[in-house]
Amino acid sequence: MNRTSTPEARQLARTAAAWLALLDSGRASAEDLQRLDHWRAADPRHEQLWQRAEGLRQRFQAVPPALAMASLDRPQTNRRTLLKRGLALTVLVPGGWLLSQQLPLAVWRADLRTAVGERRGVRLVDGSLLQLNTATAVDLDMAEHQLTLVAGEIALSVNRAQPIDVDFGLGRVSTGQAQICLRRDADNCRISVLSGKVRVQPVQGVELALDYGDQLTLYADGSGAMGRFDPHMPDWRDGVLSVNNQPLGLFLGEVARYRPGILRWEPGLESLKVTGTFQLNDTDRILALLAASLPLTVQSRSRYWVTLVPRQASV
C-alpha cells in the first residue's frame, strides 16, 4: 500500500475499485452503468482514475496467461520467513533452460532428443550403441563419425576400430573400441571411461589420454580434475540410481534431473543421508520412500510443484 496516498485518494480508489468489481461480476444493470457514466463525468479526477484502471486491466491482458499465472501465482513466502531463512528453498531450473540465447534453440534442433525423465537407446550405423539419458540432445554426423552432445548425458559403446569423435562443448573426446559416459552440465562436463582407452582434447590445454576407470571433469573456466568414477554412476543406463550414504541435497539434485516441474527442498534437509537403490522411472515413488525413511514431508501443490520440508515444520 502506498504510504503517501491521502485519505481522499484512498476514498477515490475505493469507489473506483467497487465499480470495477461490480463490472467484472457481469451483474451490472443498465442503471448501474448509467450511474457509472455519471460518476466518471462528475469530476476529471474520477475519469483520470478510471483511465488508470483501464490501463491496469490492459497490463494484465498483455501477458501470456499461462506464463504469467505460473510466475505470479507461485507460493508466496512471507516477509518474516524471508528475513529469517531467505528463500529457504533450492529451486532447480533444468540444465539448458536458462535464458541462454543459443542453448534451447540448439536443443530443439538436435537430431536426437529425450524429454525430462525419458531414456532411449539408438544403434548407430556402425553398430555402436548410443544411449541418451534424461533431458539430452545429440547431433549426429555419422558420415564423419562424429557426434555432438548438446545437453544432457550419454553413454556410448563403440565396437569398431573406427573411432567416433564426440564434441561436448568444452572439448572433444575420441573413442575407439571403448565404452564411455559423457555428461554435460551448465558449467562443466564429465567424461568417464567404462572400458578401453580414449583421448580427450579440451578446448583449452593439451590432449589427455584416459584409461579404464578414469573420470575427467572439465570446467567452463578451462580448469580440469582427474579422478575415478563412482561404480554406480553408469547404473542410469538401466534406469537405476544407487547411492550409499549420500547427502540428501546431492541426491535430490540427481532425482530432479529426471522429474519434470519444480522440486524444492529446505536447505536444512540437505545433510540427511540417503542409502538405497531407486528406480528412476518413478520419481514419485522415490519421494514417497524418502518421506517414509527420513524426517521429512512431501508437499505437492501439483504433480509439477513439489516441496520437501522437515516433518515438524509441515502443516
Added chain:
Amino acid sequence: MSEAVILSEQTLHGLYRDHRSWLESWLQRRLGNRWDAADLSQDTFLRVLASPQVLEELREPRAYLLTVGKRLLVNFYKRRSLEQAYLEALANLPEALAPSPEQRWLLLETLQALDELLDGLAPQVRRAFLWAQLEGLGYAQIAERLQVSERTVKRYMAQAYEHCLLAEL
C-alpha cells in the same frame, strides 16, 4: 537549506564509513554471496541518501540501516523467486508457445512490475484477482475454486483493484 544538505552529506559520509562493511557482512550472511550483498548495501545507502531529513534524527544508525536493508532484501528475494518460477514455467512450455529469447527478458520485466503491484495482497485475494484477470474466470468459478461465496469474491476483487490503483499513484 544548503546548511542542512551539507550536514546530511557529512552524516551520510560518516554513516557509510562506519557502517558499510558491517551492513555488507550482515547482508552477506543472509544472501550467501558477496556480490549481491555489495549491491544491496550500495542500494541501501542510496535510499538513505534520498531521504536526508530522516538522517538528521538518526540516533540509531544501524537500526535504521537495517530497516532499509531488510526492505531491499525482501524485494530482492521476491524478484529472485519470481524469476525462478518464470524460468521454470518457460522450461515446461511447448516450443511453439515459448516466446523468443528477446521477448523473454521483456516479459520477465513486465511480470516483475505486476508482481510488485500485487505485493502485499492477501494470498486468497491475489489468487482470485489473477484468475479473473489472466484466465478470465467468472466470480462463480472463482468462488467454487476458493470455497467461498460469490459475494466474498466480489469483495476480494474490489480489495485488489483498490490496492493496485493506490500502488500506482
